[in-house]
Amino acid sequence: MKHVVIIGGGACGSAALIELLIQSIAKKLENHVRYTLIERSERIGYGVAFGTPQKSHLLNTQADLMGIYAYEPEHFAVWLREHGGKHRNDVKGEGEEENAYTSRILYGHYVAEEVGITIKKAEKHGISVEVIHSEAITIDRDDKEQLHITLANKDVIIADEVLLAPGTPKPNSFKNLRKYDQYIDFPWPAHRLLEKSRNEEHVGILGTSLSAIDTVMTLVDNGHTGQITMFSPDGMLPRVQPDQNKEVERHYLTLENLHRLQRENGHRPTAKELFRLFIKDVEAVEGRQLDWKGMNRHARDPYPLLQKDIEIAESGGDTILNMAYDLRYEASKVWSWMDKEQQIMFSSWLGRHWTVTRHAIPLYNAKKIASLMEQGKLQVVAENDQVEFDEQSKQFRIRTGKGENYHTDCLVNATGSASKLEEMDNVLVENLLHKKYLEPYALGGAVINPHTMQCISEKGGSHIYGVGHLVNGMLMDVNAVWFNVKTISRLATEILFKITRDECI
Known part of the structure; x- marks a missing residue:
């Protein structure tokens, strides 16, 4: 029987355990695999991101994209409707439940509940699930390719496959x-x-x-x-997320066009090509040319920009905001088609502007920020x-x-999550980096096989996987639940195929 260990019990670790259990139940693998989840806090499903009790710590994604199940994105919206919906005081937004922005702690409650339900279901089917509340300190690989996980209390757990889901890493700067x-x-x-x-x-x-x-x-x-x-x-605040985005239609920056350009021109997409195609799509919707240089927000007074963004968000967002939002499902594929040099160029040239547009402030909180600035209680210095x-x-x-x-x-x-491995204040990551079980990627995170999520390194072997912010450089949108559960589905399928492949051949 193989032993699969998940290190980290936040949203990503919880989603991974859920998906692995769902597939294991369906494939009747009770005699093939057992699971252990290691989480240092007493609560499973929350982590740093969704354990905060502050009422104004809101999700910046609508409920209908937050389902913890890979192919059921609206599951959270359904759960929310069944648990009070719009009548709750921790749900914001003017639309229906699917367009609501909830408190993060409420989402944590949802994930914790779904983890508990899935574990009970797995145990009824004879699948062993153990939860250990401790911190994983390091991992050692033996001659038999098994992984020895040392915990903070010096206990050692032996695993056949390990998934690293350390969550939001604290930066070690300053x-x-x-x-x-x-x-x-x-x-x-x-x-x-x-x-x-x-x-x-x-x-x-x-x-x-x-x-x-x-x-x-x-x-x-x-x-x-x-x-x-x-x-x-740069002194740039995020833009403002509408309660419900207006729909836009892309004709130029599409996967079909990008694939055709690769086929005809014989090279991978460049940052300049992507920006030109984005401009063509936006200006086609607008029916006019725009002053793109004039949109540069670097070191500009953020208050009038925020006021304008709130006004725009109240009417469903402008074309640029909605075009970026419309790209959410394809951006990661486009990113994977670019070579490393072009990824670096995009990040240094357009990265911050993309981030403030794509990862915007919920409208409810944007109005509070604007009020503080108007009262002179809050200022932004570039x-x-x-x-x-x-x-x-x-x-x-x-x-x-x-x-x-x-x-x-x-x-x-509050500079945000650490991007590069060497900047992550996490003892396990530090030790794995030192042992060369993780290989740093130039843009941040670890080098992985993006199809299987297996970590690729000099000495780590083939049984360590990563998900979430740990792989932020090679993948895009790793701070989005909907994206992570998609990658987790592939990862779970890969791990279980490895475990059962002798029977499949």
Whole structure:
């Protein structure tokens, strides 16, 4: 009997266990495989992303894309309807349940419930499932290709196949500031932020992305009255997500056209080609040429941009926003067709603009941010250059490229999840990287076979798999549940085929 171990019990690890159990039940594999899930917290299904109790920490994706089952994307919307739907105070948005934006903790409750149901069903079919609440520290591979997982309490678990689902990795940046009590190295879990800051203090936030927005929401939801300043190199806030996007039709940036271009021209898609095709699609819908250079938001005053974005979102979004949204199911395939150099070019040239457009603020929270800016309680500063602690004033000093200096009483690192393996503050990832069981990809995350999710490395062997943010460079949209459950379905099929292939041949 083979032993499959999943390390990490957040949304990705839970989805993987669910899918593996579903397939194992259907294939009647009770005499072939057993499962162990290792999760350091006491709760399964939540993780960092969906364990936050703050009421304004909302999903930035509508409910009808959040089903935990790979081929049932609307399952969460159905569950939501059965559990109070729009009448709940933790559900936002003006449309029906399928277009609602719920609190993250509510989604965590959903995932936890579905995991529990699936485990009970598996046990009724004779499939062994063990849950261990501990932290995996390292993995060693023996001569028989088995994997020895060492836990924090020194226990060792032997596995035949291991899936790494470590969830949202904390960045290890600004290590020199960790010795100061007023520095918060990660905004999750939220109680750390609240314990280290006082309501009247001036709080500095490094970052302006969705993690930084959630940090602001944590503060104001808990009565913060002092000044809040967000710092980032570009000073760009995410755009605003409509409750329901208007439909647009693409004729140029399609998989069919890109495949034809590869066939006829003999080269893979380039960043410039993709942008040109995107422009053609947007301008075809608009019926006019647009001033694309004028849309550059770098270091521009974000308040009028946010006001305009809210107005646009209230009417269903503009063509650029909706075109990016329409690409959600094909973007990862397009990304996989590009070579590494073009991926790097796209990331450095267009990456941030794509991110703020594709991963937007829910309208409900955008209005709260705009209100704080209007009241003068929140400001955004671009081009931060140097961050240090002033021993004399006992404050943090943030200097910009223009020579301006800002002082804050406490400082939060909300720059978002670490991208590169070496930047992830995770002891297991650090050890696997040191042992060369994981190979770093140039754009972030680990090198994998994107078809099977198997980690490809010098010494790791062929029995370690990765999912979620751990593979953020080779794949796109790894912060989207709907995308992760699709990759998990392929991964589960691959693992179970390996286990049963002798019988299939």
